Amino acid sequence: MKIADKIKMLRKRANLTQTELGEKLGVKKNAVSKWECGRVDDIPASKIKAMSVLFGVPISYLVDDDDTPAGTAERVSDEEIKFALFGGDGEITDEMYEEVLRFAAYVKERQKKG
Numbered sequence: 001m002k003i004a005d006k007i008k009m010l011r012k013r014a015n016l017t018q019t020e021l022g023e024k025l026g027v028k029k030n031a032v033s034k035w036e037c038g039r040v041d042d043i044p045a046s047k048i049k050a051m052s053v054l055f056g057v058p059i060s061y062l063v064d065d066d067d068t069p070a071g072t073a074e075r076v077s078d079e080e081i082k083f084a085l086f087g088g089d090g091e092i093t094d095e096m097y098e099e100v101l102r103f104a105a106y107v108k109e110r111q112k113k114g
């Protein structure tokens with residue numbers, strides 16, 4: 001899937017118009033339209049990074065011609081997340097992990113509000 005298709009899909013998934021996405025990224029609607037139509041090959045890196053954060057996908061997902069849609073990757077287990085976050089030393093309590101999950105939900109909600 002090309003970056004143009006991914007931007008359009010992610011924008012629609014986020015229930016944003018081209019104008020709204022443009023406002024969040026500091027560009028005009030016509031820039032978003034050109035990106036989604038594939039008429040621009042050199043989207044500024046700062047805008048790609050901003051879209052990555054806004055849509056909650058890795059930058060590599062946007063720029064690589066990968067056919068795997070965002071959010072369809074195999075789910076990572078809680079144990080794998082704990083290992084990645086805390087080094088797998090076995091001294092992580094469920095309360096600590098729950099705090100990380102609450103913080104992640106808070107950050108996600110803040111991003112939605114823009």
